[in-house]
Amino acid sequence: xLDASGSVSSVLLRDPANQPVESPEYPPELARLPPGRHxxxxxFVSHNQRERLIAGLAEAVAxxxxxxxxxxxxxxxxxxxxxxxxxxFGSKDECFIAAYDTVMAELRERVEEAFGQEEEWPQAxxxxxxxMLEFLAAEPHLARLSMVEALVAGPVVVERYDAAIQSLVPxxxxxxxxxSKEVLAGLxxxxxxxxxxxxxxxxxxxxxxxxxxxLESLLPDLVEFTLTPYLGSTEAAKVARAS
Amino acid sequence: xxxxxxxxxxxxxxxxxxxQGYQQVTVADIxxxxxxxxxxxxxxxxxxxxxxxxxxxxxxxxxxxRVVAAAGELGNWADRVCAGLTAFLEYVVEEPAxxxxxxxxxxxxxxxxxxxxxxxxxxxxxxxxxxxxVSPHGGQLPETLEEAIVGGVFWIVYQRLAVGExxxxxxxxxELTEFALTPYLGAEPARExxxxxxxxLRSKPGA
Numbered sequence: 001x002l003d004a005s006g007s008v009s010s011v012l013l014r015d016p017a018n019q020p021v022e023s024p025e026y027p028p029e030l031a032r033l034p035p036g037r038h039x040x041x042x043x044f045v046s047h048n049q050r051e052r053l054i055a056g057l058a059e060a061v062a063x064x065x066x067x068x069x070x071x072x073x074x075x076x077x078x079x080x081x082x083x084x085x086x087x088x089f090g091s092k093d094e095c096f097i098a099a100y101d102t103v104m105a106e107l108r109e110r111v112e113e114a115f116g117q118e119e120e121w122p123q124a125x126x127x128x129x130x131x132m133l134e135f136l137a138a139e140p141h142l143a144r145l146s147m148v149e150a151l152v153a154g155p156v157v158v159e160r161y162d163a164a165i166q167s168l169v170p171x172x173x174x175x176x177x178x179x180s181k182e183v184l185a186g187l188x189x190x191x192x193x194x195x196x197x198x199x200x201x202x203x204x205x206x207x208x209x210x211x212x213x214x215l216e217s218l219l220p221d222l223v224e225f226t227l228t229p230y231l232g233s234t235e236a237a238k239v240a241r242a243s
Numbered sequence: 244x245x246x247x248x249x250x251x252x253x254x255x256x257x258x259x260x261x262x263q264g265y266q267q268v269t270v271a272d273i274x275x276x277x278x279x280x281x282x283x284x285x286x287x288x289x290x291x292x293x294x295x296x297x298x299x300x301x302x303x304x305x306x307x308x309r310v311v312a313a314a315g316e317l318g319n320w321a322d323r324v325c326a327g328l329t330a331f332l333e334y335v336v337e338e339p340a341x342x343x344x345x346x347x348x349x350x351x352x353x354x355x356x357x358x359x360x361x362x363x364x365x366x367x368x369x370x371x372x373x374x375x376x377v378s379p380h381g382g383q384l385p386e387t388l389e390e391a392i393v394g395g396v397f398w399i400v401y402q403r404l405a406v407g408e409x410x411x412x413x414x415x416x417x418e419l420t421e422f423a424l425t426p427y428l429g430a431e432p433a434r435e436x437x438x439x440x441x442x443x444l445r446s447k448p449g450a
Contacts, residue, residue, distance in 0.1 A: 151350045158351070166402075185430075190418050194395035196395075197395040197398020197399060198393075201391065202390055202394060205390070221388070225385060225391045229425070233426070
């Protein structure tokens with residue numbers, strides 16, 4: 001098991017020790033099921049197995065890269081049988097897609113929450129970018145899975161990757177509201193796409209180079225870059241440098 | 244003869260990669276597409292990856308030559324950026340398979356390919372950095388600005404290549420130029436420079 005497997009597991013397994021689960025059907029003691037017969041309701045076991053397979057894939061990909069990961073790696077990490085793997089997924093690719101979707105759902109949730117907590121749009125953007133950078137920096141294996149390994153995991157994943165980046169556009173498009181005609185004239189249909197593409201390019205580069213410790217220091221530059229077309233450079237810089 | 248063959252194989256790899264994704268392409272696909280013998284492939288390249296890297300180098304060199312030729316002579320930095328972007332977009336439209344190979348497939352073709360992709364962006368980063376000298380507030384611009392601008396421009400072009408909307412690319416020139424110039428010059432001067440560039444594009448024969 002990897003040193004970082006704890007952090008991989010806590011995001012992908014909703015570790016009951018850190019995040020209490022409300023449902024009475026999901027008691028914490030059963031988070032790690034022993035193999036074999038245990039008489040538990042089928043759906044419960046099934047859901048838990050699926051999560052463990054996803055976490056198992058993430059650990060395997062972190063260790064071996066996407067190409068080097070085998071189903072044996074995954075099932076060993078997840079402590080389930082090969083047969084169980086195939087009950088949930090048709091292939092390694094499918095399992096990867098599920099892992100990718102899980103990571104992205106988590107990231108999306110954090111960004112959405114941080115963004116939504118701010119009243120003013122510029123501060124909301126800052127909070128959202130910060131949440132994204134914090135997550136990626138705290139989970140370097142998941143960052144790598146979703147931004148580096150995703151690109152070699154087949155066209156279905158690449159499509160999701162592209163869509164995920166484009167899904168950031170509305171956060172910035174919201175900044176057009178209330179702007180003067182003059183400022184709006186300086187924006188184009190592709191402004192948000194370019195801003196998002198530029199931002200992700202900076203982030204992705206550092207993840208590719210295994211320099212995730214640098215991610216959080218990008219915050220001021222990213223905030224200034226993305227807010228400038230809407231607020232002007234002076235105002236954008238002020239928001240960027242705020243503590 | 245050898246050089247012709249090499250270029251033919253490169254073109255074949257670019258086409259196959261564009262159509263089915265680099266991961267799926269086999270040497271058999273390439274030789275079939277190029278209409279050559281398997282031996283001939285291995286006389287020119289050690290492997291599929293070797294061929295891919297050569298394809299990238301070939302396309303990057305060709306594109307850069309055009310950008311430098313277009314931008315190099317002009318005195319005004321904004322005009323150089325416009326001319327450079329124009330030349331870049333023109334290359335992408337003329338050679339969509341090669342452009343797609345470099346910009347889309349490269350990221351899934353291993354670390355050496357990614358390194359080359361990075362290098363291709365670097366050429367533009369250097370061109371944009373010169374804008375700090377002509378900008379009224381060059382000293383206050385964020386350190387990663389050029390990286391972000393180039394990343395943004397590449398992302399927009401990549402998106403269109405990925406979905407096969409190559410014909411839509413030239414129309415993006417004015418807004419991409421404005422996007423690139425505005426942080427240095429302000430919105431009005433950027434727009435004027437972009438309009439000048441579009442004017443040049445329109446006045447070209449056959450445009």
